[in-house]
Amino acid sequence: DGGITQSPKYLFRKEGQNVTLSCEQNLNHDAMYWYRQDPGQGLRLIYYSQIVNDFQKGDIAEGYSVSREKKESFPLTVTSAQKNPTAFYLCASSARRGLEQYFGPGTRLTVT
Amino acid sequence: GESVGLHLPTLSVQEGDNSIINCAYSNSASDYFIWYKQESGKGPQFIIDIRSNMDKRQGQRVTVLLNKTVKHLSLQIAATQPGDSAVYFCAENSKQAGTALIFGKGTTLSVSS
Numbered sequence: 001d002g003g004i005t006q007s008p009k010y011l012f013r014k015e016g017q018n019v020t021l022s023c024e025q026n027l028n029h030d031a032m033y034w035y036r037q038d039p040g041q042g043l044r045l046i047y048y049s050q051i052v053n054d055f056q057k058g059d060i061a062e063g064y065s066v067s068r069e070k071k072e073s074f075p076l077t078v079t080s081a082q083k084n085p086t087a088f089y090l091c092a093s094s095a096r097r098g099l100e101q102y103f104g105p106g107t108r109l110t111v112t
Numbered sequence: 113g114e115s116v117g118l119h120l121p122t123l124s125v126q127e128g129d130n131s132i133i134n135c136a137y138s139n140s141a142s143d144y145f146i147w148y149k150q151e152s153g154k155g156p157q158f159i160i161d162i163r164s165n166m167d168k169r170q171g172q173r174v175t176v177l178l179n180k181t182v183k184h185l186s187l188q189i190a191a192t193q194p195g196d197s198a199v200y201f202c203a204e205n206s207k208q209a210g211t212a213l214i215f216g217k218g219t220t221l222s223v224s225s
Contacts (some may be wrong), residue, residue, distance in 0.1 A: 002179070004155075011145070031211040033212070033214075041200070041217060041218075042201060042215045042216055042217040042218050043215040044211060044215075045213075045214075048210075048211070048212050050211055051212055056210075058212070088154070090155050092155075094211055096211065097144075097210060097211045098143075098144045098163070098205065099148075099207065099215060100146055100158045100161055101158075102158070103148075103155035103156045103157070104155050105154060105155050106152075106153070106154065106155050
């Protein structure tokens with residue numbers, strides 16, 4: 001059963017703590033992405049990776065970091081430098097340009 | 113800023129009606145477009161896509177129209193059902209963007225029975 005998994009579904013953290021969101025795919029896709037979605041808003045690109053050991057900043061990379069050590073995994077760390085981290089985070093993957101992106105179920109992060 | 117946007121943030125229709133959701137894009141170099149459906153609390157799901165060498169593509173109960181002259185994309189849903197209630201996003205891609213998509217803000221479709 002191929003797809004993208006994100007864990008956990010809900011995550012709560014105290015302000016000042018770093019937190020890492022997990023994203024795994026078994027679709028054998030080269031490219032992976034992280035988006036942030038705020039209530040009533042569209043998706044904003046945080047980081048993306050087109051191949052293992054390489055990644056690029058998206059539109060709102062400040063306060064976030066990523067790694068891509070394996071093809072299947074693209075974890076996102078929300079650091080304490082991110083001023084407004086509470087949001088819904090979505091991970092996606094795609095095989096190549098010109099093909100759809102497949103999305104995971106999302107992680108809702110709440111920082112208090 | 114964003115190069116993809118939707119004309120209306122909300123659309124309310126009756127069950128059985130046809131729905132039309134619109135999207136304007138500003139990057140004339142975009143050559144691939146996708147429509148996604150997102151239900152509350154879930155990740156977006158692929159509905160249909162279209163490449164710039166086409167002006168129409170049909171799926172099951174859905175049709176996407178692309179007008180490159182005015183840089184306009186629309187999604188038509190036939191015989192709208194309550195299960196179609198969701199937020200609909202268009203997204204675009206160009207060669208210069210690599211594999212990254214640019215998403216619009218979305219239109220919330222509400223279907224009443």
